[in-house]
Structures are given as structure tokens and as C-alpha cells.
Amino acid sequence: MINIDLLKEYFPDITVNDDYIFVEHDAFDVISFLKSKNYVDFDVLTQIIATDYVDFVQLSYRLYSTVSNDFLNVITNVQNETSSIVKLYKSAHFDECEIYDLFGINFIGNDNIHRLYMPESWVGHPLLKSYVQNDERLVWND
Amino acid sequence: MNYILSLFIDFLAKFDVPREVALVIFPIIPFCVVAAALILVVLILVLAERKVLALFTQRKGPNRVGIWGLLQTVADAIKLLCKENIEPNVTDGILFTLAPIIAFVPVLICWGIIPFSSEFDFMSISTSALLFVTIAFIPVIGTVLAGYASNNKYSLIGSIRSVAQVLSYELPIAFVLLSIAVLASSLNIKDIILSQISMFQVCGWYIFPCFLGFIIMFISSIAELNRCPFDLPEAESELVAGYNTEYSGMRFALFFLGEYAMMFASSAFIVALFFGGFLSPFGFYISEKIFSNNVIAQLFVYFEQAFWFFLKTFVVVFLIMWVRAVLPRLKSSDLLKFSWKFLLPLSIINFLFICIFKYFVLLGGIK
Amino acid sequence: MTNLLKTMEINVGPQHPSTHGVLRLVLELDGEIIKSCKPVVGYLHRGIEKMAESRSYLQYLPIVDRIDYLGGFFNSYAYCDCIENLLNVEIPVKAQYIRVLCMELNRIASHLLWLGTFMLDLGASSPLFYCFRDRERILHIFEALTGQRMMYNYFTFGGVRFDIPNEILEDISSFVEDMPECIKDYENIITTNPIFTSRCVNKGIITKRNALQYSITGANLRASGVGLDFRKSCPYLTYDNLEFDISYADGGDAYSRYKVRIFELYSSLKIVEQCIDFIRSSSEPILNKSVKPVMLNIPEGEYTSIVEASRGLTSCTVKAGGKTPYRVKWRTGSYYAVQLLPELLVNCEVADMMAIFGSLDVILPEVDK
Numbered sequence A: 001m002i003n004i005d006l007l008k009e010y011f012p013d014i015t016v017n018d019d020y021i022f023v024e025h026d027a028f029d030v031i032s033f034l035k036s037k038n039y040v041d042f043d044v045l046t047q048i049i050a051t052d053y054v055d056f057v058q059l060s061y062r063l064y065s066t067v068s069n070d071f072l073n074v075i076t077n078v079q080n081e082t083s084s085i086v087k088l089y090k091s092a093h094f095d096e097c098e099i100y101d102l103f104g105i106n107f108i109g110n111d112n113i114h115r116l117y118m119p120e121s122w123v124g125h126p127l128l129k130s131y132v133q134n135d136e137r138l139v140w141n142d
Numbered sequence B: 001m002n003y004i005l006s007l008f009i010d011f012l013a014k015f016d017v018p019r020e021v022a023l024v025i026f027p028i029i030p031f032c033v034v035a036a037a038l039i040l041v042v043l044i045l046v047l048a049e050r051k052v053l054a055l056f057t058q059r060k061g062p063n064r065v066g067i068w069g070l071l072q073t074v075a076d077a078i079k080l081l082c083k084e085n086i087e088p089n090v091t092d093g094i095l096f097t098l099a100p101i102i103a104f105v106p107v108l109i110c111w112g113i114i115p116f117s118s119e120f121d122f123m124s125i126s127t128s129a130l131l132f133v134t135i136a137f138i139p140v141i142g143t144v145l146a147g148y149a150s151n152n153k154y155s156l157i158g159s160i161r162s163v164a165q166v167l168s169y170e171l172p173i174a175f176v177l178l179s180i181a182v183l184a185s186s187l188n189i190k191d192i193i194l195s196q197i198s199m200f201q202v203c204g205w206y207i208f209p210c211f212l213g214f215i216i217m218f219i220s221s222i223a224e225l226n227r228c229p230f231d232l233p234e235a236e237s238e239l240v241a242g243y244n245t246e247y248s249g250m251r252f253a254l255f256f257l258g259e260y261a262m263m264f265a266s267s268a269f270i271v272a273l274f275f276g277g278f279l280s281p282f283g284f285y286i287s288e289k290i291f292s293n294n295v296i297a298q299l300f301v302y303f304e305q306a307f308w309f310f311l312k313t314f315v316v317v318f319l320i321m322w323v324r325a326v327l328p329r330l331k332s333s334d335l336l337k338f339s340w341k342f343l344l345p346l347s348i349i350n351f352l353f354i355c356i357f358k359y360f361v362l363l364g365g366i367k
Numbered sequence C: 001m002t003n004l005l006k007t008m009e010i011n012v013g014p015q016h017p018s019t020h021g022v023l024r025l026v027l028e029l030d031g032e033i034i035k036s037c038k039p040v041v042g043y044l045h046r047g048i049e050k051m052a053e054s055r056s057y058l059q060y061l062p063i064v065d066r067i068d069y070l071g072g073f074f075n076s077y078a079y080c081d082c083i084e085n086l087l088n089v090e091i092p093v094k095a096q097y098i099r100v101l102c103m104e105l106n107r108i109a110s111h112l113l114w115l116g117t118f119m120l121d122l123g124a125s126s127p128l129f130y131c132f133r134d135r136e137r138i139l140h141i142f143e144a145l146t147g148q149r150m151m152y153n154y155f156t157f158g159g160v161r162f163d164i165p166n167e168i169l170e171d172i173s174s175f176v177e178d179m180p181e182c183i184k185d186y187e188n189i190i191t192t193n194p195i196f197t198s199r200c201v202n203k204g205i206i207t208k209r210n211a212l213q214y215s216i217t218g219a220n221l222r223a224s225g226v227g228l229d230f231r232k233s234c235p236y237l238t239y240d241n242l243e244f245d246i247s248y249a250d251g252g253d254a255y256s257r258y259k260v261r262i263f264e265l266y267s268s269l270k271i272v273e274q275c276i277d278f279i280r281s282s283s284e285p286i287l288n289k290s291v292k293p294v295m296l297n298i299p300e301g302e303y304t305s306i307v308e309a310s311r312g313l314t315s316c317t318v319k320a321g322g323k324t325p326y327r328v329k330w331r332t333g334s335y336y337a338v339q340l341l342p343e344l345l346v347n348c349e350v351a352d353m354m355a356i357f358g359s360l361d362v363i364l365p366e367v368d369k
Helices: A004-010 A028-035 A093-104 B003-012 B019-025 B028-058 B072-082 B092-113 B130-138 B139-149 B153-185 B189-194 B213-224 B249-274 B286-290 B293-324 B333-359 C049-052 C057-064 C073-085 C091-119 C124-144 C166-190 C194-200 C209-214 C255-280 C331-346 C350-359 C365-366
Strands: A021-024 A044-052 A057-065 A068-079 A081-083 A106-108 C006-012 C023-029 C033-040 C299-303 C307-309 C313-324 C324-331
Touching: A004 A028, A004 B072, A044 A093, A044 C313, A057 A093, A057 B213, A057 C166, A057 C194, A081 C313, A093 A106, A093 B092, A093 C331, A106 B072, A106 C324, B003 B019, B003 B293, B003 C299, B019 C194, B028 B072, B028 B092, B028 B293, B072 B249, B092 B130, B092 B139, B092 B249, B130 B139, B130 B153, B130 B189, B130 B249, B139 B153, B139 B249, B139 C166, B139 C365, B153 B213, B153 C006, B189 B249, B213 B249, B213 B293, B213 B333, B286 B293, C023 C049, C023 C331, C023 C350, C033 C331, C049 C057, C049 C255, C049 C324, C057 C073, C057 C324, C073 C299, C073 C307, C073 C313, C073 C324, C091 C166, C091 C255, C091 C350, C166 C255, C307 C324, C313 C331, C331 C350, C331 C365
Parallel strands: A021 A068, A081 A106
Antiparallel strands: A044 A057, A057 A068, C006 C023, C023 C033, C299 C313, C307 C313, C313 C324
């Protein structure tokens, strides 16, 4: 299992729970620490889950270790932007593009970010709770 | 041809038609015969291919139009004829139309060169085998034009592949043809066939001394025909349909028709070179045994020869279809490597072997 | 003045015979060599995650089969598993075995379709028909069992909808008996075919490091030398009571992926065999009657299911929020495999593209969701 004390020592302001680690604002440092070899080697990022809680968007990074067969959930609340973890896990690129597309979160450090599903001209971010369906501003031009 | 010509002149003379008129009319007949036979054979081939593939994949094949689906290809042909001829805006108009014609016409000429029996030899010139190989190469120009004129990247890649492929497989064919020419001491297809007559019947066929040559020729012919496993120019999983992506209706039908007619012509060429062409495999003709009347027997022998020719050709065609049912497609780079690094040296070795064979074994046979 | 060394940009898809749906690849070609590749997805985006937010839990159930239309049972199970865990209900053992049986049969059907289309991509048309012939038998079984050939909607919260009649069990066991012979036939015409091996061996190598970096799972990962199978490492349903082997290969190339999938066909058959034995002997109920699916009202909570689907790890995350899910998130295997394509295709020939792309077993509805 993961060594919680060691993690606490490095990052005093995180909340460690039974099934998740909560980080304020930016999870990049924690994830990069979790990924490093001196800790349990969390070598796979299975997915990033974004959820819109109206005031903020919650990002949940699901890490997995093929060595110890552990799942880990790193949660962070973000407003508009956060650090990209593409440098750590290349698989994050599509996930980040998807979240950029559907939630409007910008990932700093991912230079190649673009809308994954929606056309570039699409207005709004569909998975936000505030998204208006059949928006009149939407012009079907491509 | 002379025998039939004299029969034809005699026949017209009964209706008081002068000899000169008969001489002028006569060449039209073989043309019509070839054209009709070609359409018929292609219709049969397309159906046969579908039936054979169905056989290999445990299906029934076309079975709705006509008995056993016999009219399926007729229905398809009518559909193709009636279809609108779609031409994209950006094509090179004249070349776009010209390409299928260039691809198809040489096939017709190839058909004319092949002697279907000792009398049905329409274009008998002394180097007809060489002429066949040369003309069989021309359709690739049609392919290139099609790829270029379509203004489509897939078509272009397909046609470039086609040229590379045909160029590299032309050489092994030439070397095999050369070894056959050495064996037969002739470049006339009819002479090559006749020189395969031997007292040991089937053993006189050139497949026995030149089996390696047959294998090379068979592989190279498939490659020249752009058929599986060498169907790279129209590899549908990569290039959609290759050089004929933009073609529809009758223009597409010409490519299609040309491909199948060429398949038959190439098979016929292989049969002529290796399997004794129109010779009967029994060493005698059944018609000779049946008919006591010499004139009728002679006439029927010609048709019997044509029958044997077609039968053998269809066996080779079946082999080609069989290959298609079994093998996956080669990669273009492997395809070229296979030709230049394997088939070409092999065909040269085969040629040297045949030369030595001819010098030591058959030398006594040369008059 | 034109630049003779200019590369050609070619657009493969979204309507292309071998992109298995609507993937679009923008390739930059230098002759036949691919210089760069950019996958463009989203042509099949149906907003499956957004749809959940305006439907009740039961109304969403039929939709999830459409995420991967070749492996509907996996998605169905992943979703049901979430709801069952959020409600804290047990499902009867017999229902668990039926679910395993269905999923393994589905895995066989999915792999057979992959094998057929993969060979078609390589230009061999016959294997497609053999594979479809055998896949058809599975689809007939599914049709008899669930009334549908592809979109089953058979699993429900707390179990499965119908019991398996004995006749269908007979069908399944005769299929399991015949199948090993058929697989041997495929191997006879494919495995040692020199053209096939020349096109697949050492083509599209995914290194172990890359596979983990790109979050590749399932058979593709196992072909790269990682023996990770969530049926073994995080057993769900009754997988820990069943005997089966997982295989992995070290090559990481298209040929290894083919070998791993062929082996999976055998191991799935083995699982199906064991399930049939149990289902025959059991007379338990097939549905936990305590679940009232129609007016489900689940208090806030979150659960992520983990399913080893035919294309890798499929997991469904449901965040409950009363009468409708607050958020549903799907994680599928193909989604990450598509992302790997640029890495694999650069400096390959166009002809290799088909072998590599085909061997990854990508299906687009799963990517676009």
C-alpha cells in the first residue's frame, strides 16, 4: 500500500482519505511524486474524470500501479485552468483535450490542446451544468 | 486460316459473291468472333470467380438471377451500362476518358494474337509471342493516366504502385519467354504450341523441362494482372479502390472488363507456352475418331482444339482464383524485393538451365 | 518553382474501408513513407455521458450497449456493477455465472470479428467469412437468449432479465465443442503464412514503457510483455472461482497481438465451459428482487467499476445524485489505443498502416462515446 506518512511529509497541505487523496488546485506535484520510483511506482494513468460542481470542476486522476496492483484516486478542484500532466503520462493528452472540449478547463503545459469531439466553432462546453442546449449563438457553418 | 478462308470463299461463291468481296469481308469475321467471345468469356469469368470464392468461403455465391445465378453478371453489366457516368470537376477531361480505352484496347489485340486452334489464328506473325508480352504491358499506361487524370491522391498512389509493379515483373516474364523460345526455336505462339507435339503425348509439354519457368510466369502474370496477392494498385483497405476510385458506369466497366479479359488472355498465354495450347492431352483428337468424313472431321478438330485450349485456360484461371481466396496481400516494398531479388535471378538461372538442357538433350531433335 | 521534395498530405477517412468506422487520419506522406500522422476523432460522438444526466438509471441502461457495439455485455455489466454497488445489493451466484458466460461469449464474438477484419485489411478475404460464420453462431445464441443480436440490454440491476433455457445451453456447449477445431483452422491458414508473418512480425512495436505511458490495456498490453488482466488482478463476479490462463507475449508487434488474441479465444472457451456446468446444476434465482429499478433514488455516492473488456479496461464511473446520475464517465480501451497511433505510424509505409491499425483492434464508437 502507499506510504501515507511519506506523502504527508512532502505535501503537508493535502488531505488523505481511505480511497482518495485530495489536493487543492493543482495535482501535478503530487502525481509526479507518486509516479516516481522512490515511491510506489504508479505507472499507469487509467483516466481523468472531470465533474462539474457548478462552483468548480473536480478533476479526479485515477492512477494504477502494475507493480503493486493498486488504484489511487487523486482529486483536485479547479476553476479555469490547471497544470497539464502530459509530461508524466502521455495518455493524458486525449483526456485533457476532452476535458478542455466538454468542460472548458485549460491545461497549462499541453501545447497541442484542441477540441476533441466538438467542432472548433462550437459554442459552450456541453458537460457543464450551465450548458444551454440548442444555443442560438451556435452557427452551423462546417 | 487459309483453310477456313477457302471454305468461306466457296460458301459465298454459291451466292455469286465475287472472290474479292469475300476477301475484304473475311477479316471482319474474326474480329466479331473475338469480340463476342471476349464478352462471353468475361461474363463467365466474373460469375466463375464469384462462385469459386463462394466455394472457398463456404457460401452459395450469386444464386438469384437466372438458374444458379447464371445471369447475375448480365444483370451487373446492364446495371453498369445504365449507370450515370460521373466525372469529378477537377479531372483532366480527355485523359480521364481516354484512360479506360487505353487500358482495354490492348487486351482485345492480345486476344487476337492467341491462336485458339491451328486454324483460328487471326494475327499470325513470326514474333507473336514477343508481341503479346509487349502489348500486354500497354494497359498499365491506361492505369497511370487514370491515376493522374483522376486528380485523386489515392488513385495516384495506386497508379504509381502499378507502374513499379509491372516494370519489375516484366523482366522475369521476358526471361521465361526467352527460355521457351530457346526450347521451341521460335517466337511464334502457334509454332511454340506445335513444337510441343511429341511421341510421349503430354510429356512433350514445356512445363516438364521448364517447371520453374512456369512458376515464375504464373507469379509474374498474377502480378501483372494486379490480382491478389499482388493487388496493391487497387488495395481496397489502403487505397479505397486505387486507380479507379473516381470511375463509375461504363468507364469503370471498361477497366473491369479489361482486367478479367486480360486475366483470361494471360492464362491462355501460359497455356500456350507450357501446356501445349490447343493440343489434345490424349495425343489424338476425339473428332477424328467420331467422324469418318474427312472434311467435317477436319472442321471439328479445329473446334475441338479450341475446346481443349479453353479448358486448359480455365484450369489456370481457376488456379489464379484459388490463390486469391487463400493469400493476404503483399506489401509494396516486399513485392519489389521479391521480384528483383528472387524471381529475376531465378528466371536467369532457369534460362541458363534450359539452354544447357536444350544443347545436351534436345539437340538431336533440331532438324 | 515547385519543391520536388514536398511531402503529400493525404486524408484517410472518415469514410474509408479500413478505418473500422469513422476515424480520420491526416497523414503526411513522403512517397509511401508516413512522415506524420494526426488522428481526428469525434465523428461518432453521441454525447453518451451527457445523455445520462437527463435520464433515470434504468432509462440509461439500454444506451450503454451502444458504446462498444461489438461488446455490449461488457458495458452493460460495467454500468450495472456501479448501480449495484451504489445500492449495496448482492446479486445471486447463478446470475453472476450467466453474466460471465455472456461476457466471455461476447469476447469470442468480438475477437472473431477483429480477426476477420484484420485479415481483410491485410487483403485476405476468406478468413473474414470463416470468422463471420462462427460469430454468427454466437449471435444466434444471443438472439435466442436476449432477443437482440448486438444491443442486448440483458443485464439489469440485481441480476439478468431471463434465465437461460436448457436448449440454449445445449447450443452453447455444442458451440464450445466445435470452436477449438475452427480456431485451429484459422491458425492453419494464417499463423505461418509467410505473407502474413512478413507483414506483421516486427511491425508496430509497442514497447512496454510506451504501452504503460499511453495507458494501453487488454490484449494490446499483454502483447507488450505485461501480464495484466483485470480478471485476475482485480477479480470481479466469479472470476476467482474459474480456472483460466492469461497469456502474454514479449514482442509488442502486430504478430504478438494476433497470438495473444488467438490464445484468448481458447481461454474464453474454457471459462464458458465451466460456466455452463455451473448454470446447469444450479436452480437459484437469477434476479435480486429487492432492487426496484424503475424509481431508483440513489443517495450521493460514487463508484467506479473495472471490467476487462475485449478491447482493454472498460470502466464506468457513476456519481449518483438522486433520481438521475449526476455524472457518468466511461473509460474504454480503444480511446487510448487511437492516441498511440502517431507514435506507431511515423516512418512506416502506408501498407503497414493497415496491419498496425488493424492489430490494435480499435472500434470507433468506443473512442467517440
